[in-house]
Amino acid sequence: SSGINAEYGDMRATCDQPCPVNLTFHPYFNMSGGEKSALADKLTVYDYAGYVEMDPDTILPTGQIIDCRGTAFEFRDRTIGEQIGSVEGGYDHTFSLLSKDGWVVPAAEIASDTRRVKIHTNQPGIHVYSGNYLNGTPGKAGQRYERHSGVALEAQNFPNAVNVKGFPESVLQPGEEYKRNITFSFEFQS
DSSP states (O other): OEEEEEEEEEEEEOOSSOEEOOOOOOOEEOTTTTSSOGGGSEEEEOSEEEEEEEOTTTOSEEEEEEOOTTSTTOOEEEEGGGTGGGSTTOOEEEEEEOOOTTOOEEEEEEEOSSEEEEEEESSSEEEEEOOTTOSSEEOGGGOEEOTTSOEEEEEEOOTTGGGSTTSOOOEEOTTOOEEEEEEEEEEEEO
């Protein structure tokens, strides 16, 4: 049998004085149900310009978007494990989505042979975090989550966008309404 289920996350905010706003969810995914490392999962990031470069000394964005073609940051239906060895410390990077003027568009998916999660959003970026600092974190049914046993996919604005010229606006002004959507579609086959 098979099925599809979708969870919608509409996020809204207003303010009475200028205020930085960058709301997101921080879900971890492991398509094996935790039976094996998330490195076996296939990850696809759709329609993106590159990833947000981070200064290794400050861990803050440099303001540059780095082209991913032909690198370990090009997610085109390859497993995370096939690429992560080329990324020092693992993935902890925001990808610049080619936004469609506020339209909710496909951003990413993570899949195994029997399970798939698709993420749609109108956020300008999607952050990929490969569980680099998981170290026995307790999970369901007493299971322990070790390094790379889950991958977080977070649709959001770019980190530190409030301070980086050229990044998408992140300061909400009085009288404006912050409206963002993140939709997770879950598919399974048994």
